[in-house]
Amino acid sequence: MRFCMSDLMEMLIRRGFLWQSFEIYGGMAGFFDYAPLGNNLRRKIENVWREFFVINERVAEIDTPLIGVEEVFIASGHATSFVDTAIECQKCGRVFRADHYVKEKLNLEVDPSVGAIKEVLETYQLKCECGGSFGEPFPMNLMFSTKIGAGKGKNAYLRPETAQGIFINFRRLSNYFREKLPFGVAQIGRAFRNEISPRQGVIRLREFNQAELEFFVHPAEKKHPNFPEVSGDVLTLVDKFDKVHRITLDEAVKRGIIANQVLAYFIGKTRRFLLAIGIKDEKLRFRQHKDDERAHYATDCWDAEALTSYGWIEIVGIADRTDYDLSRHAKFSGEDLSIFIPYEKPVVVKKKKAIPKMNVLGPAFRSKAKKIAEALEKLEVSSDEVELEIDGERIRLTREFFDVKEIEEEVAGEKVVPHVIEPSFGLDRITYTVLEHSFDKDMVEGEERRVLRLKRRIAPIEVAVLPLLSREPFTGKALEIAGMLKKAGFYTDYDESGSIGRRYRRYDEIGTPLCITVDHQTFEDGSVTIRDRDTTGQVRVKIENLVGILRELLAGERSIEEFGEKFR
RNA sequence: GCGCGGAUAGUCUAGUGGUAGGACAACGGCUUUCCGAGCCGUUAGCCCGGGUUCAAAUCCCGGUCCGCGCACCA
Numbered sequence: 001m002r003f004c005m006s007d008l009m010e011m012l013i014r015r016g017f018l019w020q021s022f023e024i025y026g027g028m029a030g031f032f033d034y035a036p037l038g039n040n041l042r043r044k045i046e047n048v049w050r051e052f053f054v055i056n057e058r059v060a061e062i063d064t065p066l067i068g069v070e071e072v073f074i075a076s077g078h079a080t081s082f083v084d085t086a087i088e089c090q091k092c093g094r095v096f097r098a099d100h101y102v103k104e105k106l107n108l109e110v111d112p113s114v115g116a117i118k119e120v121l122e123t124y125q126l127k128c129e130c131g132g133s134f135g136e137p138f139p140m141n142l143m144f145s146t147k148i149g150a151g152k153g154k155n156a157y158l159r160p161e162t163a164q165g166i167f168i169n170f171r172r173l174s175n176y177f178r179e180k181l182p183f184g185v186a187q188i189g190r191a192f193r194n195e196i197s198p199r200q201g202v203i204r205l206r207e208f209n210q211a212e213l214e215f216f217v218h219p220a221e222k223k224h225p226n227f228p229e230v231s232g233d234v235l236t237l238v239d240k241f242d243k244v245h246r247i248t249l250d251e252a253v254k255r256g257i258i259a260n261q262v263l264a265y266f267i268g269k270t271r272r273f274l275l276a277i278g279i280k281d282e283k284l285r286f287r288q289h290k291d292d293e294r295a296h297y298a299t300d301c302w303d304a305e306a307l308t309s310y311g312w313i314e315i316v317g318i319a320d321r322t323d324y325d326l327s328r329h330a331k332f333s334g335e336d337l338s339i340f341i342p343y344e345k346p347v348v349v350k351k352k353k354a355i356p357k358m359n360v361l362g363p364a365f366r367s368k369a370k371k372i373a374e375a376l377e378k379l380e381v382s383s384d385e386v387e388l389e390i391d392g393e394r395i396r397l398t399r400e401f402f403d404v405k406e407i408e409e410e411v412a413g414e415k416v417v418p419h420v421i422e423p424s425f426g427l428d429r430i431t432y433t434v435l436e437h438s439f440d441k442d443m444v445e446g447e448e449r450r451v452l453r454l455k456r457r458i459a460p461i462e463v464a465v466l467p468l469l470s471r472e473p474f475t476g477k478a479l480e481i482a483g484m485l486k487k488a489g490f491y492t493d494y495d496e497s498g499s500i501g502r503r504y505r506r507y508d509e510i511g512t513p514l515c516i517t518v519d520h521q522t523f524e525d526g527s528v529t530i531r532d533r534d535t536t537g538q539v540r541v542k543i544e545n546l547v548g549i550l551r552e553l554l555a556g557e558r559s560i561e562e563f564g565e566k567f568r
Numbered sequence: 569g570c571g572c573g574g575a576u577a578g579u580c581u582a583g584u585g586g587u588a589g590g591a592c593a594a595c596g597g598c599u600u601u602c603c604g605a606g607c608c609g610u611u612a613g614c615c616c617g618g619g620u621u622c623a624a625a626u627c628c629c630g631g632u633c634c635g636c637g638c639a640c641c642a
Contacts, residue, residue, distance in 0.1 A: 014593075023633095026633060029632090086640085197639080449603085468602060499602090500602050531603090
């Protein structure tokens with residue numbers, strides 16, 4: 001039962017899961033179409049995600065534009081740190097990311113700007129590994145740029161992540177959640193990165209689907225109320241020193257392997273989500289980013305990685321982005337993006353305050369005396385001497401100019417800029433991994449049988465109705481049942497082409513979990529059979545009970561034998 | 569971006585300069601009382617552009633896409 005990836009890819013294209021985009025015009029690397037079955041599969045995975053990360057959390061989902069005005073990405077850092085400087089060898093044509101190359105060859109930290117790189121190249125006469133010399137350094141921006149409006153237009157970019165649409169709405173979002181932490185905001189949608197050389201099928205795309213959650217917490221309370229639900233889960237962790245741990249999340253937090261409880265909670269929840277959609281636990285691990293690997297905004301970051309035919313691939317990134325984004329947007333927009341946290345009881349703070357002696361200050365400083373007094377009153381004093389800055393002038397004051405008085409002040413709370421924990425899901429990679437982990441081959445009586453063992457709830461076609469023989473009255477009755485199931489909301493297929501065995505194989509291949517067969521007995525007692533994809537076993541049930549039974553079966557993984565008399 | 573290899577029907581594949589063939593799939597018909605049965609028929613293809621030649625799927629050049637290695641992947 002060796003896994004063969006070309007067999008899977010062949011099936012995905014032939015049966016309508018994935019197609020190369022722009023195929024009739026020669027295609028374009030980094031773009032894929034979701035064909036009917038693949039589209040349905042991804043949507044169903046998205047809905048399971050919503051169940052895990054929106055419905056059952058204090059989380060709301062929003063949808064913001066795919067195009068973002070330039071200001072957003074200047075503030076977020078993408079417009080600058082997203083632009084790497086590249087150098088190309090004139091002899092062998094290899095392209096390097098300049099700051100990495102300089103660090104490797106000269107062990108020199110260099111500002112990754114075009115100017116700084118140029119200077120380093122000239123000063124050190126840096127050559128390519130092949131001996132050739134480098135041409136002019138050039139910027140490599142990985143965002144797609146565009147213009148809004150006519151004429152000169154306004155500079156804009158296609159978003160490289162959905163997250164920014166959430167951060168820039170923080171004021172309204174915190175109001176929506178009535179100024180109470182913690183809360184989360186989710187967004188599912190497209191994001192764009194102009195990759196230099198996308199490869200490996202759907203693994204690296206230029207336009208891809210993300211499901212992101214930004215979970216805002218108090219910086220001093222990085223705890224999640226539901227942590228006990230997952231704290232006992234045992235999982236595989238690879239820390240930043242490449243050390244592998246098989247431990248519980250509780251233990252991982254206690255030993256400081258995972259920086260905080262919120263991060264650990266979402267690692268646990270992510271694992272449960274991935275298992276629920278059919279990713280294999282033994283092909284799943286969580287790996288901590290090394291210190292030089294993290295994005296410009298993150299302090300700690302864990303990737304969920306899945307083992308596929310491409311090796312271990314990153315499918316989820318769970319990062320502690322701290323207050324990086326909110327602080328940056330606060331600074332660039334001038335908006336206050338903090339949240340006021342009242343104390344349980346107002347705290348009485350004892351302060352030593354300076355009381356200016358106007359009769360001494362006045363004669364000494366004349367017109368500046370008033371300003372000095374105002375500044376002095378805001379100060380807390382700890383010594384007999386203070387230094388003030390008034391209109392750019394530094395002024396030292398000794399005790400002769402002020403009295404010190406101990407006063408009590410009531411403080412109702414504090415303003416904090418929340419930290420954000422971000423689980424970010426690559427839906428395309430996840431969908432592909434689910435397909436790989438579900439793809440299976442059986443031998444049935446010396447013949448190969450291909451089965452896509454998808455979890456029932458995410459199967460793109462949930463049920464197929466098949467007449468045993470492709471003639472009346474079987475066909476008419478089967479069509480009638482198919483109509484009934486469609487009306488009840490099931491993704492239903494009807495198929496009368498070829499022999500019954502051939503049709504079962506067709507639906508096995510695309511992962512349809514259940515087939516309904518109309519046979520002779522249907523006309524005697526109003527029953528049909530339900531066939532289970534994984535066991536090929538059949539049970540017989542009454543047509544009037546069919547909708548209810550299917551609903552039960554499709555919601556989970558219960559055995560069909562719980563619902564009817566065994567038939568075959 | 570660089571290097572190596574590849575591209576023929578929906579899929580897999582034969583075809584070294586002279587009529588583009590097969591298998592599977594799909595579709596229609598017959599047959600068929602539960603797991604890719606059989607028979608008859610049908611649909612359907614040389615990646616794109618240029619060149620060489622009387623003649624190109626085949627040889628040459630450029631491009632696109634795919635695979636592998638290098639580089640890149642906030």
